[in-house]
Amino acid sequence: MASGSGGRDPAWRYCTPLDGHKNGTICNYCGLTIRCGGITRLKFHLSHTDPHSNTKKCPNVSSEVKQEVKQLLEHKSKAKAKKAADMEEIQAELRGTMGGKHHTLVDDDDDDQGDEDVYMYSADMHPDERDEYREAVRASKASEWNREQVVGFMRGKRKIAR
Secondary structure, three states: OOOOOOOOOHHHHHEEEOOOOOOOEEEOOOOOEEOOOHHHHHHHHHHOOOOOOOOOOOOOOOHHHHHHHHHHHHHHHHHHHHHHHHHHHHHHHHHHOOOOOEEEEEEOOOOOOOOOEEEEEEOOOOHHHHHHHHHHHHHHHHHHHHHHHHHHHHHHHHHHHO
């Protein structure tokens, strides 16, 4: 909820929401109307640090406010970078759970259905282990399908009984 009038971003103290524009703001120091870009663009306006150089710099903002807004932008940038690094680490861990080498095999035994089952196998998995794995996955899918059918049936009975 960083955007919108009165969001959690502390920079909302330095502007007024623009009526009729979801992300529009009016600078409390110079009165500049920013119709799009939201609170982030206002922060560029107040801090004089627009990376795209397409936002007018506020001529009336105090140096204290300018510094505070610069710190808000730096904090946001660091938080974004940390989140990206954390996501990359999680994805790397998930990729590592399947081992280093993989083979993707398509199960084309079931020609009667249009959708294909795709299985991931370790490169050194024995063919018998592959078959057992494939059967276990199929049994799990069948069990889940059966459970969903029973739940659906029971919900239908309850509707009729009411």
